[in-house]
Each structure stands twice: as C-alpha cells, then as structure tokens.
Amino acid sequence: MAIKIDTILSSLNDFPTLPTIYSKLMTSISNPRSTVNDVAEIIIKDQATTVKLLKLVNSPIFGIRNRVNNVTQAIFLLGFNEVKNLVLSLSILELFKNADDKGSKYTIALWKHTIAVATFSKILGNNLGVKDSENYFVSGIVHDIGVLFFLYKFNDLYSSLIEKSIEQNLSLDDLEKETFGMSRNVIGGLIAEKWKLPINLKNVIQYANIGIIDGKADELISCVHLADIIAKIMDLHYIPNPVVPIPNFQIWNKLTFDKNILKNQYQLFLDSFQSSSNIIKLAK
Amino acid sequence: MSKIFQISQVEEGMVLAEPILNKLGQVLLGANVTLSKKHLNFFKIWNIDYVSIVSDEEEINDIEFSSDEYELAIAKLARRFSWTPRNILEEELLEIGLYTELDKIRKMKEGIN
Numbered sequence: 001m002a003i004k005i006d007t008i009l010s011s012l013n014d015f016p017t018l019p020t021i022y023s024k025l026m027t028s029i030s031n032p033r034s035t036v037n038d039v040a041e042i043i044i045k046d047q048a049t050t051v052k053l054l055k056l057v058n059s060p061i062f063g064i065r066n067r068v069n070n071v072t073q074a075i076f077l078l079g080f081n082e083v084k085n086l087v088l089s090l091s092i093l094e095l096f097k098n099a100d101d102k103g104s105k106y107t108i109a110l111w112k113h114t115i116a117v118a119t120f121s122k123i124l125g126n127n128l129g130v131k132d133s134e135n136y137f138v139s140g141i142v143h144d145i146g147v148l149f150f151l152y153k154f155n156d157l158y159s160s161l162i163e164k165s166i167e168q169n170l171s172l173d174d175l176e177k178e179t180f181g182m183s184r185n186v187i188g189g190l191i192a193e194k195w196k197l198p199i200n201l202k203n204v205i206q207y208a209n210i211g212i213i214d215g216k217a218d219e220l221i222s223c224v225h226l227a228d229i230i231a232k233i234m235d236l237h238y239i240p241n242p243v244v245p246i247p248n249f250q251i252w253n254k255l256t257f258d259k260n261i262l263k264n265q266y267q268l269f270l271d272s273f274q275s276s277s278n279i280i281k282l283a284k
Numbered sequence: 285m286s287k288i289f290q291i292s293q294v295e296e297g298m299v300l301a302e303p304i305l306n307k308l309g310q311v312l313l314g315a316n317v318t319l320s321k322k323h324l325n326f327f328k329i330w331n332i333d334y335v336s337i338v339s340d341e342e343e344i345n346d347i348e349f350s351s352d353e354y355e356l357a358i359a360k361l362a363r364r365f366s367w368t369p370r371n372i373l374e375e376e377l378l379e380i381g382l383y384t385e386l387d388k389i390r391k392m393k394e395g396i397n
Contacts, residue, residue, distance in 0.1 A: 060293050126290075129331070233364075233381045235388075241360075244381065246367040247374065255373070263376040264336075266383045268288050 001157065005181045011153040012187070016098060018195050019091050021046045022084075026196075029080045039080060040071040043087065052090050053083070055279045061119060061272045062134075082134035088197075089118065089141040093280055099152040106162055107151055109238035110144065112277065116236035117143055119276045120227035120269055127257055127265075128219065139204040139224050145191050146184025146205065147238070150176070166239055173209075185209055211248030222251035230262075230269065287339035291327050294335060296320055302336040349386055357385035 024042045028034045044050055050071055057068045057078065068074050075083050093111070100107040118140030125136035150158040161179060165172040176183045185206050192202035204224050207213045211225035225248060232242045286301030296319055304313045312330060313323065327335070349357070361381045369375040
C-alpha cells in the first residue's frame with residue numbers, strides 16, 4: 001500500500017510543534033541583552049521540565065562534579081546553548097508519550113534506541129574532547145525523528161513495515177521509500193524545517209545514517225553514525241536483533257580514538273544508557 | 285578487576301587500575317595509586333576524561349563462559365554482522381557485539397530479562 005506524497009505533507013501539518021518553552025528560550029537566548037535570570041525564568045515556569053532538567057544535569061553522564069540545585073546554576077555551569085539543547089531534548093522526548101498513546105508497540109523500543117544513541121553520541125564526543133557534548137546528546141535525540149513521525153501518523157502501516165522487514169529480511173529504508181515515497185531522513189528533514197531546528201541538527205537527521213555530508217566526514221555526524229551502529233550492536237533498537245550495518249569508512253578520519261577505548265567502554269555504554277533511561281522515563 | 289569511570293564519578297580513596305599516560309606515553313600517575321583530592325585536581329589540569337579504577341564488580345569480560353557458550357554467542361553474532369572489520373576500531377565493534385551476546389547468555393542463565 002503506497003501513501004500519496006500530498007497525504008504525507010498534510011500529515012506533517014498535524015505533527016506536534018515543539019512546546020512554547022523552546023521557542024521562548026530561542027528568542028531569549030538570541031537577544032544579546034538577555035541575562036541568566038531572564039533565561040532561567042522561562043524554564044522555571046515549566047515545573048516538569050525544570051525537574052527533569054536538573055535530574056539530567058546531575059546524572060553521571062553530564063560530568064558535573066558538584067550538585068546543581070537550580071536552573072540558574074545549570075545555566076552558569078553549562079551555558080545558554082547547552083541548557084537550550086537539553087530543554088529541546090526533553091521536549092522531543094515528551095512527543096514519544098503522544099505516539100505511545102496511539103498504541104504503537106514500537107514507540108517504547110524507539111524511545112530506548114533514541115536514548116541509547118543520544119547517550120553514546122555524548123560519550124563518543126567526550127572521547128574526542130569536544131566542548132559542546134550536550135549538542136551531541138540532542139543530536140542523538142533527533143536523529144530518528146522521522147521514525148517517530150511515521151509511528152505517530154501511520155501507526156498500523158509503519159508497524160506492519162517493521163514486521164515485514166524482520167520477517168522477510170528487507171531494508172526498512174527501502175520499504176519506507178516504496179510506501180511513503182520518502183525515507184525517515186527526508187521526512188525528518190522536513191520536520192527540522194517545520195521546527196526551525198539549527199542546521200547542524202537538520203544535517204544529523206538527514207545524513208547520520210550514511211555518515212557523511214557532501215561527500216566528506218563531519219565530527220558530529222560521524223559520532224551519531226557510530227553511536228547508532230553501537231546501539232544496534234548492543235540490541236538497543238526498535239528491530240530486535242538488528243543486522244549491523246558497516247560503518248562509513250570516512251568516519252574514521254574524524255573519530256581518531258585511542259586503541260581499546262571503544263571495547264573498554266562497553267560497561268560505560270550500558271551503565272550510562274541505564275542511567276539516562278531511568279531519569280528520562282517514558283512515564284504518563 | 286577494573287572498571288572505566290568518567291572523571292566526575294571518581295572519588296577519593298578509589299585505586300587506579302592502570303597508569304595514566306600523557307600523549308607521549310610518559311607516566312603521569314602509576315597504577316595502584318590510591319586517589320586523593322590532589323590527584324582529582326590534577327585530572328582537571330591534565331584534561332583527563334576517563335580512568336580505569338580497581339573494582340570488585342564483575343564485568344562481562346571478567347566472567348568465564350564455556351566454549352559452547354562462546355560458540356553460541358559467535359554464531360548469533362555472525363547472523364547480525366555480514367561484514368569484515370577493516371581496522372582495529374571496527375574489530376572493537378565486533379568485540380562489543382560479542383560482549384552483548386555473552387551478556388544475553390548470562391542473563392538467560394540467571395533468569396534475568
């Protein structure tokens with residue numbers, strides 16, 4: 001069964017927008033006169049986001065030695081952009097609840113996969129010594145936003161495609177193109193435009209699966225590409241026992257890790273995933 | 285046995301399992317040193333992100349499996365990996381896959397979901 005492109009594009013209009021807290025933060029942060037208190041005020045008004053943000057910031061994966069007790073401290077320690085990225089991450093994860101309400105059995109699995117890729121991207125970014133590892137975390141959160149769209153709007157159909165890909169060992173990517181006329185990367189790119197996400201996040205959504213952009217490796221895209229592969233290797237994917245794709249060889253030009261660091265971090269990957277998923281529960 | 289810790293999780297009193305080396309391979313701090321507050325401050329100065337700490341916790345590569353269990357794990361892994369590693373880092377990805385399959389076997393034995 002194929003769905004017309006017009007139907008897909010009009011469904012995109014029904015896909016939720018990001019909560020107003022994010023657009024208010026974007027506006028405030030882009031104003032050079034905004035102070036830490038101005039930005040903190042916006043977040044504090046949303047109690048649920050405040051609680052989750054502080055739990056996340058205080059978790060081991062974020063590597064802050066001293067306890068962060070309030071939003072103002074979080075902004076001082078991490079900076080405006082990093083806190084904005086964390087709020088974006090939490091906002092997107094909220095959308096999983098909406099998809100879960102539609103009864104998709106793959107939503108929880110997608111949520112786990114998303115948390116895994118976000119966590120692993122951050123660890124890989126830390127390994128490279130990047131200063132903005134929260135950007136790596138949110139990149140992992142958005143990388144499969146196209147899949148969330150398909151589950152949200154075409155729950156039964158997309159679930160049947162996942163099952164078909166498992167039973168007949170077919171590429172889910174190919175099935176998406178046959179059925180919807182476009183893959184998750186393309187629809188994800190359209191969502192990124194609808195949400196006015198920064199260009200680096202749009203690029204992750206569109207190119208992390210192939211691992212390069214314009215024929216060249218990029219540090220952020222390479223990390224998310226590898227994090228996605230590691231999540232599949234560790235069976236943290238919405239398809240059980242997934243086939244592991246070969247990494248794009250060009251990522252190794254950017255990901256110049258020391259020998260043994262990947263395999264020695266197996267337990268760290270596991271523990272960090274567990275820690276992140278406990279904090280960001282898919283709770284109703 | 286040892287475990288990798290992020291620097292933010294390291295506390296005074298923990299014992300280094302492996303030496304900390306600089307980019308030239310020179311030893312900054314040797315193995316078996318009990319970490320003090322001074323050492324933790326040095327980690328910040330040296331931009332150290334992760335260290336190996338002596339740990340009682342059993343990790344997957346500390347557990348002993350029978351040869352049948354290894355063969356089963358390798359067979360399951362082979363069904364998911366259709367490509368051959370091209371460098372050391374890709375070989376490590378394969379090892380992560382092996383640890384994953386062995387972990388599943390361990391959990392089945394222990395009745396853990």
